[in-house]
Amino acid sequence: MLKLIARRILVAIPTLIILSMIIFGLQRMLPGDPIQTMMAEESDPQVIAFLREKYRLDDPVPVQYLAWVGNVLQGDFGRSLRTGLPVAEMILQKLPITVQLATMAMIMAMLIGIPAGILAAVRKNTVLDYIANAVALSGMSIPNFWLGIILIMVLAVSWKLLPASGYVPITQDFWLSVRTMLMPAFVLSTAVAAYLMRHTRSAMLGVLSSDYIRTARAKGLLSKTVILKHALGNALMPIVTLSTLLFGDLLAGAVLTEQIFVIPGFGKLIVDAVFTRDYAVVQGVVLFTAIGFIAMNILADVLYIVVNPRLRHPQ
Amino acid sequence: MTGTTTSQPLLSVEDFSLNFSGMEKANLIDGISFSVLPGQTLCLVGESGCGKSVTSLALMGLLASPPARVKCGRALFNGRDLFTLSERQRADLRGNEIAMIFQEPMTSLNPSLTVGHQIVEGIRRHNAVSSEDARARALEMLELVRIPAPEKRFDAYPHQMSGGMRQRAMIAMALANSPKLLIADEPTTALDVTIQAQILALVSRLQRETGTAMILITHDLSVVAEVADRVAVMYAGRIVETGSVEEIFSDPQHPYTLGLFGSVPSLGRRTGALATIEGSVPPLEKMPAGCRFATRCPFADQRCHREAPPRYEPTPGHQVTCWYAPLEDHVRAA
Numbered sequence: 001m002l003k004l005i006a007r008r009i010l011v012a013i014p015t016l017i018i019l020s021m022i023i024f025g026l027q028r029m030l031p032g033d034p035i036q037t038m039m040a041e042e043s044d045p046q047v048i049a050f051l052r053e054k055y056r057l058d059d060p061v062p063v064q065y066l067a068w069v070g071n072v073l074q075g076d077f078g079r080s081l082r083t084g085l086p087v088a089e090m091i092l093q094k095l096p097i098t099v100q101l102a103t104m105a106m107i108m109a110m111l112i113g114i115p116a117g118i119l120a121a122v123r124k125n126t127v128l129d130y131i132a133n134a135v136a137l138s139g140m141s142i143p144n145f146w147l148g149i150i151l152i153m154v155l156a157v158s159w160k161l162l163p164a165s166g167y168v169p170i171t172q173d174f175w176l177s178v179r180t181m182l183m184p185a186f187v188l189s190t191a192v193a194a195y196l197m198r199h200t201r202s203a204m205l206g207v208l209s210s211d212y213i214r215t216a217r218a219k220g221l222l223s224k225t226v227i228l229k230h231a232l233g234n235a236l237m238p239i240v241t242l243s244t245l246l247f248g249d250l251l252a253g254a255v256l257t258e259q260i261f262v263i264p265g266f267g268k269l270i271v272d273a274v275f276t277r278d279y280a281v282v283q284g285v286v287l288f289t290a291i292g293f294i295a296m297n298i299l300a301d302v303l304y305i306v307v308n309p310r311l312r313h314p315q
Numbered sequence: 316m317t318g319t320t321t322s323q324p325l326l327s328v329e330d331f332s333l334n335f336s337g338m339e340k341a342n343l344i345d346g347i348s349f350s351v352l353p354g355q356t357l358c359l360v361g362e363s364g365c366g367k368s369v370t371s372l373a374l375m376g377l378l379a380s381p382p383a384r385v386k387c388g389r390a391l392f393n394g395r396d397l398f399t400l401s402e403r404q405r406a407d408l409r410g411n412e413i414a415m416i417f418q419e420p421m422t423s424l425n426p427s428l429t430v431g432h433q434i435v436e437g438i439r440r441h442n443a444v445s446s447e448d449a450r451a452r453a454l455e456m457l458e459l460v461r462i463p464a465p466e467k468r469f470d471a472y473p474h475q476m477s478g479g480m481r482q483r484a485m486i487a488m489a490l491a492n493s494p495k496l497l498i499a500d501e502p503t504t505a506l507d508v509t510i511q512a513q514i515l516a517l518v519s520r521l522q523r524e525t526g527t528a529m530i531l532i533t534h535d536l537s538v539v540a541e542v543a544d545r546v547a548v549m550y551a552g553r554i555v556e557t558g559s560v561e562e563i564f565s566d567p568q569h570p571y572t573l574g575l576f577g578s579v580p581s582l583g584r585r586t587g588a589l590a591t592i593e594g595s596v597p598p599l600e601k602m603p604a605g606c607r608f609a610t611r612c613p614f615a616d617q618r619c620h621r622e623a624p625p626r627y628e629p630t631p632g633h634q635v636t637c638w639y640a641p642l643e644d645h646v647r648a649a
Binding site (some may be wrong): 210211212214215216217218219220221222225230233234237308309310313 | 375377403406407408409410411414415417419422423424425426427428433436437440441472474475485488489
């Protein structure tokens, strides 16, 4: 097991190197000059020259890249061109917010998607199945910004059930924090729930027609046991992997949702950074997200082994 | 152990017909009747697709309904009609009084649960016993089916065992609750030839020792000769001939039975070509209205195609459904 984890991490290293190059390269291709943005109307050539020197913007690109990678490896993601704060600090500040949002969204998606998938598979080709599929299709196709706005209008403005937007740290007031994030987490969860429902349904259908399900029924086991223990136990294996990967997705991309609900998370950080050409921040956030995503991939591989006895106990 | 005992049948299937929705024109299983006495072995023989497995699954209540639908008939098990029981009542019988062994040992065990757990689960479903007692019973069963090192195998996953071992585990699972009737659907077909004989010997020994009645589905006639008390020959969803194993082997009356037995190669000098049955089973929608074997039968005439053949009983307990029975008269005439 440890050997396997080590191997996965080794395999991830070249990916990370290529990724860091792309992140760095793309940034340099963006139009616009960060110093210009910083200076706004003021434009003292001496100050500009000083700043270009300070942020090493006149060095050849490969030199800039190596300097950046060297610093990153030491945990130094640089300083924001705009605020002057260390990027690492900015990320760590936003991280709990995004992690909370992604976790809540994932839990909701699993609570909705997996039972719906089981039900749709067990009641295949019935009204229930069709409804579940139609809802899943809507979940995938309704844009988050639209759903978000509608929810704010209905739940927050008209019915006043939930706070419309904002963020309360979980350490400050647990329940208020959860309540505030309920709507954005739900909006974020819809697509994932739909995805999970579809996959659970097809995995369950595959398993339900297998010979060992017939054996389980031949033993006289009740439907409940057959479905939840024998079928779900096997159908969940790919779902666990998929969920981990989807969680990686959620960590990376909640830009629109965070904007709508005014959540000061990763998404907002990166959008602000892009608009102000804040290279260091964009690089830092994207790299950090990518590392998170790769970590989730490794976790998915490991979990797959943990839940699969055929891999856990080789012959 | 022969068919002459006068005890009440354990299972008595009477005029059982079944079809699948979307194919209502002809019944997939069409008016079959047979019975099994306690402790007796009935072999259901016939080529693939003749309805042997569907019959056994229908008796177990394992056919999805819809599409499968019992059209008519009864299956009296200890006096209770299986087809009128509720799903819950059937589940209470399954794995308890009626157990089943399947053809595919490689895929018939749940890959994510240990073999021991899968046996224990069946025991605890039908008996209010502690998990320790169930475990003890499961180990006893594993020993009974001659699985070496049962303590170790108990915690093994199916993929860690060979096909033969898995089938032994399946047998242990099926017999754990001492069923009155065991349905074995080609239990050795998927195994190596050497293992086949071992498994078959094991099943019939355990069956004798426990007094369990058995319906053995097979197309292997050497198996039939070895273990059967009675034989029912199925063709295209109907039973064409039924009788004791001696009667079927020494005095086959239906042309299909004759063809089936003639197509088995025997050791020793070959005196002629192997007998074969010409053609193939017609699809259900093209089944003749009369005898379903008419399209392939060397004796068939207009009447066979049009009208259902009568039942003829050469000796008590030996029944054949054919216009040309007794066959000897016609063979001699021809």
